[in-house]
Amino acid sequence: MPQTHFNPLLAFESLLSVSSSLSLLPDVCVCDSELGSPGWREPLDCVRASELCNQNGQCSSRYRIMRQCLSGGDKERSAMLASKECQGALEVLQDSPLYDCRCKRGMKKELQCLQNYWSIHMGLTEEFYETSPYEPIHFSEEFRHASIISGTNSSLAKASPCSEAGKPCNPCLDAAKACNLNETCKRLRSAYNAICSKATPPQPSLANQEPCSRKRCQKALRQFFERVPWELSYPLLFCSCPDQACAERRRRTIVPSCSHQERHKPGCLELRRTCRSDALCRSRLADFHMNCQMTSHTVTGCPHDNFHGCLMSYVGLIGSDVTPNYSDSSPSNITMSLWCSCRAAGAQERECDAFHHDFTHNTCLSESSLSVYLYIPTHSLNWNYIEPEQEPNKTIR
Numbered sequence: 001m002p003q004t005h006f007n008p009l010l011a012f013e014s015l016l017s018v019s020s021s022l023s024l025l026p027d028v029c030v031c032d033s034e035l036g037s038p039g040w041r042e043p044l045d046c047v048r049a050s051e052l053c054n055q056n057g058q059c060s061s062r063y064r065i066m067r068q069c070l071s072g073g074d075k076e077r078s079a080m081l082a083s084k085e086c087q088g089a090l091e092v093l094q095d096s097p098l099y100d101c102r103c104k105r106g107m108k109k110e111l112q113c114l115q116n117y118w119s120i121h122m123g124l125t126e127e128f129y130e131t132s133p134y135e136p137i138h139f140s141e142e143f144r145h146a147s148i149i150s151g152t153n154s155s156l157a158k159a160s161p162c163s164e165a166g167k168p169c170n171p172c173l174d175a176a177k178a179c180n181l182n183e184t185c186k187r188l189r190s191a192y193n194a195i196c197s198k199a200t201p202p203q204p205s206l207a208n209q210e211p212c213s214r215k216r217c218q219k220a221l222r223q224f225f226e227r228v229p230w231e232l233s234y235p236l237l238f239c240s241c242p243d244q245a246c247a248e249r250r251r252r253t254i255v256p257s258c259s260h261q262e263r264h265k266p267g268c269l270e271l272r273r274t275c276r277s278d279a280l281c282r283s284r285l286a287d288f289h290m291n292c293q294m295t296s297h298t299v300t301g302c303p304h305d306n307f308h309g310c311l312m313s314y315v316g317l318i319g320s321d322v323t324p325n326y327s328d329s330s331p332s333n334i335t336m337s338l339w340c341s342c343r344a345a346g347a348q349e350r351e352c353d354a355f356h357h358d359f360t361h362n363t364c365l366s367e368s369s370l371s372v373y374l375y376i377p378t379h380s381l382n383w384n385y386i387e388p389e390q391e392p393n394k395t396i397r
Contacts, residue, residue, distance in 0.1 A: 222319035
């Protein structure tokens with residue numbers, strides 16, 4: 001008996017026939033009266049928005065069609081999205097809670113929430129800069145004022161905790177000491193260092209074997225930055241350095257030989273495509289662009305004059321396919337970059353350079369990294385300060 005293979009086009013046609021049958025029935029109103037005014041248009045988290053859509057006949061059927069429209073490879077997906085049925089489904093869903101839904105950083109079902117978000121927004125025109133699926137970063141006026149003061153005063157922008165003249169001071173060492181005195185910070189930092197530094201057993205059958213378990217390393221890094229208070233993690237990443245040896249230790253904070261670098265440097269647009277094929281990475285990249293994109297409409301050059309928001313979005317990329325890091329060991333000329341190149345970009349060289357320059361030539365990002373000490377409470381800069389420990393031990397699989 002011959003084997004049968006799943007054909008997405010046939011499945012799509014079958015789904016459309018079901019949809020056509022449904023269209024003969026009276027339309028179920030997707031409106032405020034059913035869901036409670038004005039809840040239908042208010043931003044919900046995308047998990048709840050999906051549940052509401054599935055409770056509504058018209059929305060649910062179009063949602064199934066839209067998921068089918070987005071299946072398959074890039075060329076097949078583009079052809080499907082151009083069809084009348086897919087465009088009709090998208091029009092209906094743009095009036096559903098899924099269109100306006102957002103996700104919370106670190107929420108329990110974050111990945112599911114992000115997947116639900118992109119199940120609609122991947123069907124829209126793909127732009128160079130995409131809208132972040134995350135809720136806006138709310139920050140106090142104190143943070144905004146600190147950003148403005150830092151952005152207009154170069155001496156304050158390079159402020160460090162070394163305030164007492166004549167006393168030996170090493171902010172990076174102090175940051176490490178503070179982390180070691182906090183149980184969560186110490187445990188998760190030791191965990192990612194152990195995982196990222198562990199060599200992969202050699203396998204002769206693999207020609208381009210990675211020197212470590214990169215995926216496990218990146219997962220451990222994400223867990224560190226998601227679970228450790230930023231007052232302890234940011235000084236490890238953005239501590240000020242007086243010399244090159246210190247700057248090199250700072251560059252190695254995320255164990256870049258495993259988390260950041262690869263044997264072969266990919267093209268930057270290829271790296272972006274890889275990232276955009278993953279819901280979490282795509283979301284973090286969109287969030288970075290939204291909060292760190294340089295602008296001439298603010299005092300500091302950062303969106304909403306929010307240095308802290310830019311740092312949060314930058315840190316959110318660490319542990320993803322587009323993990324950034326310091327490009328060298330310079331203590332003063334700070335440049336962040338991705339592990340990629342635009343040498344073979346060809347006709348797309350301009351687009352590639354623009355993407356790469358969002359890291360290497362981003363004054364919003366560099367100024368934000370220099371101003372980190374303006375946001376950290378004084379007690380957190382003292383390595384004798386111990387953060388209360390409440391989180392139970394968790395292992396990284």
